[in-house]
Amino acid sequence: MILECSDLVVGYGTRVVGRDLDVALAEGEVLALLGPNGGGKTTLLKTLLGLVPPLGGEVRLAGRPLGALGIRERATLVAYVPQVHAGTFAFTVAEMVLMGRTARSGPFEAPSARDHQVAAAMLERLGIAHLADRPYTLVSGGERQLALIARALAQEPRIVVLDEPTASLDFGNQGRVMREIRSLAAAGLGVIFSTHDPNHALRHADRAMLIRNGTSIASGPVRAVLSRQNLETLYRCEIIGIGTDDDVAFLPA
Amino acid sequence: MRGASGFAVAVAVLLAGVVVAFAVGRFPIGPADLLTALHAAVTGTPSGLPPAVETVLWQIRGPRVLAAVLVGAALAVAGTAFQGLFRNPLVSPDILGASSGAALGAVVGILFSLSVVGIQALAFAGGLVAVAAVYAIGSALRGGDTILVLVLTGVVVGALLGAGVGLVKYLADPYNQLPAMTFWLLGSLSGTAPDDLVPLLGPVLAGTLVLLALRWRMNAMSLPEEEARALGVPTGPLRAAVVAAATLVTAASVSAAGIIGWVGLVVPHLARFLVGPGFPRLLPTAAVLGGGYLLVIDTLARTAAPVEIPLGILTAVVGTPFFIALLRTARKGWS
Numbered sequence: 001m002i003l004e005c006s007d008l009v010v011g012y013g014t015r016v017v018g019r020d021l022d023v024a025l026a027e028g029e030v031l032a033l034l035g036p037n038g039g040g041k042t043t044l045l046k047t048l049l050g051l052v053p054p055l056g057g058e059v060r061l062a063g064r065p066l067g068a069l070g071i072r073e074r075a076t077l078v079a080y081v082p083q084v085h086a087g088t089f090a091f092t093v094a095e096m097v098l099m100g101r102t103a104r105s106g107p108f109e110a111p112s113a114r115d116h117q118v119a120a121a122m123l124e125r126l127g128i129a130h131l132a133d134r135p136y137t138l139v140s141g142g143e144r145q146l147a148l149i150a151r152a153l154a155q156e157p158r159i160v161v162l163d164e165p166t167a168s169l170d171f172g173n174q175g176r177v178m179r180e181i182r183s184l185a186a187a188g189l190g191v192i193f194s195t196h197d198p199n200h201a202l203r204h205a206d207r208a209m210l211i212r213n214g215t216s217i218a219s220g221p222v223r224a225v226l227s228r229q230n231l232e233t234l235y236r237c238e239i240i241g242i243g244t245d246d247d248v249a250f251l252p253a
Numbered sequence: 254m255r256g257a258s259g260f261a262v263a264v265a266v267l268l269a270g271v272v273v274a275f276a277v278g279r280f281p282i283g284p285a286d287l288l289t290a291l292h293a294a295v296t297g298t299p300s301g302l303p304p305a306v307e308t309v310l311w312q313i314r315g316p317r318v319l320a321a322v323l324v325g326a327a328l329a330v331a332g333t334a335f336q337g338l339f340r341n342p343l344v345s346p347d348i349l350g351a352s353s354g355a356a357l358g359a360v361v362g363i364l365f366s367l368s369v370v371g372i373q374a375l376a377f378a379g380g381l382v383a384v385a386a387v388y389a390i391g392s393a394l395r396g397g398d399t400i401l402v403l404v405l406t407g408v409v410v411g412a413l414l415g416a417g418v419g420l421v422k423y424l425a426d427p428y429n430q431l432p433a434m435t436f437w438l439l440g441s442l443s444g445t446a447p448d449d450l451v452p453l454l455g456p457v458l459a460g461t462l463v464l465l466a467l468r469w470r471m472n473a474m475s476l477p478e479e480e481a482r483a484l485g486v487p488t489g490p491l492r493a494a495v496v497a498a499a500t501l502v503t504a505a506s507v508s509a510a511g512i513i514g515w516v517g518l519v520v521p522h523l524a525r526f527l528v529g530p531g532f533p534r535l536l537p538t539a540a541v542l543g544g545g546y547l548l549v550i551d552t553l554a555r556t557a558a559p560v561e562i563p564l565g566i567l568t569a570v571v572g573t574p575f576f577i578a579l580l581r582t583a584r585k586g587w588s
Contacts, residue, residue: 013395051479075485082480088340089475089530102473103485108466110533135529155484 002027002190009056010047017043018214025190032201033194035211041194050074075103079152081162084144090135093147100154122150142173162193178204198226199249210234259527263538267545274318274552280309317445321551322544324510327457327502329543332517334464334499337475346503346517349407353414354383355507360421360434373508380504439563440511442551456505463498471532513564515572522579
């Protein structure tokens with residue numbers, strides 16, 4: 001397992017947001033987190049990234065406790081793709097992706113030739129090399145998301161954590177981003193993403209974890225976990241399943 | 254490339270500013286004389302220029318030009334750093350109370366009839382203490398957005414220090430001390446002597462070098478906090494280092510020249526317009542452009558009217574319309 005934790009308690013300071021959370025992720029595997037807003041998905045993701053210390057339990061990354069890793073070492077193991085944002089300053093897409101190499105050099109060092117190479121290769125890999133010199137603030141939401149994924153890949157991590165990667169994207173870009181996520185796993189990375197769309201999880205994730213009120217109500221292979229019943233329990237609303245059992249899609253009633 | 258030519262534009266502005274600054278005023282020194290004197294100084298040979306020209310150049314005009322360049326560069330670099338650090342293009346170097354602290358130090362110095370050196374030292378200390386207090390209070394207030402808490406603490410403490418300045422002015426002798434305080438608070442470089450450069454040069458160079466050394470990290474620092482940390486940036490210690498360095502240069506320039514607003518706000522925008530927002534290019538460009546900008550303003554201040562115009566007034570008069578024009582044309586630069 002590249003990432004594992006058991007009986008994890010997550011939260012901020014004295015405020016417990018989630019407890020009894022077990023996560024295990026293998027290389028080449030995609031894990032989807034689903035659940036209502038405020039249920040603890042984002043806090044769990046941040047805890048797995050080491051941005052928020054766990055209130056109980058321990059996260060192990062590549063066999064080592066997360067808390068024992070230095071901030072730079074951690075960034076070479078696990079990368080974060082935040083929700084698409086507008087950005088304050090108009091960095092070029094290339095500059096944005098190059099920032100993924102931050103942990104590879106000392107605080108006073110300029111990026112090396114190899115850093116520039118890796119960044120360029122990741123732009124290429126995500127198919128956005130033609131946007132390299134465009135301001136990040138002026139490309140589309142989908143292109144920004146791809147740039148943020150390229151930046152995460154430039155960290156050359158073993159795990160990529162994505163927070164609602166398809167939120168605020170148009171329909172076509174949602175598909176494009178989800179396919180990229182699948183290809184990350186095909187390249188041997190462990191991938192965790194949160195989503196509000198069970199259909200994305202069904203088609204692109206290997207396993208799913210349903211979180212409600214800070215606890216996991218179901219966890220396991222997507223086909224087993226993402227049932228109509230489980231989703232109705234998760235979201236407390238009526239769900240319709242469309243299609244056959246082998247190829248099902250869900251809609252809120 | 255836009256970047257390289259942008260830096261060249263900044264250098265050209267600075268050089269033109271230097272030439273004009275020497276060439277205008279009560280004792281004009283033309284570019285030829287300036288080059289002769291510089292060449293003589295470098296080679297150690299006599300320049301053959303009249304002694305009066307030498308005196309104006311080395312004792313009066315030269316120090317003032319250098320001071321204007323240093324103060325302008327300092328304010329621009331500090332403003333650039335703070336805008337990145339606080340992820341807000343409307344932030345200026347005094348956001349954490351450096352100017353209001355320095356102002357209180359200076360007016361207290363004037364109230365107690367200290368020497369010029371004493372007033373400057375007190376202003377410098379006031380700026381540093383104010384920012385240290387803001388940082389300490391802001392860091393102690395846990396919870397919530399660190400950056401926002403810090404900025405709000407700066408605003409609140411700045412207002413308190415402003416009240417302190419008001420109180421000292423109220424207590425001051427209205428015939429001698431009050432005009433001196435008012436003059437100081439509006440900013441001026443008149444009467445800059447060679448000796449004044451030492452306390453300015455050291456801190457400005459030290460702080461600027463620290464910020465330049467951190468220029469690659471500052472790109473990532475201008476991202477949302479958690480993103481920066483996920484990229485491997487220890488935001489806490491780096492933020493403290495950037496605040497300390499930017500405060501050092503701001504306090505040094507405010508104590509030397511009084512309160513000069515707008516430079517630290519406008520110049521970073523101009524520099525971003527020239528070379529884009531990437532700090533490795535932006536910081537040096539802002540430094541050079543800031544030096545040139547304040548030099549032009551200071552040249553205007555001493556030549557545009559029969560009496561010296563306070564710098565703070567000129568930077569505001571020039572800066573406001575300029576900034577509005579900038580908002581119209583270059584908004585995509587940061588929005």
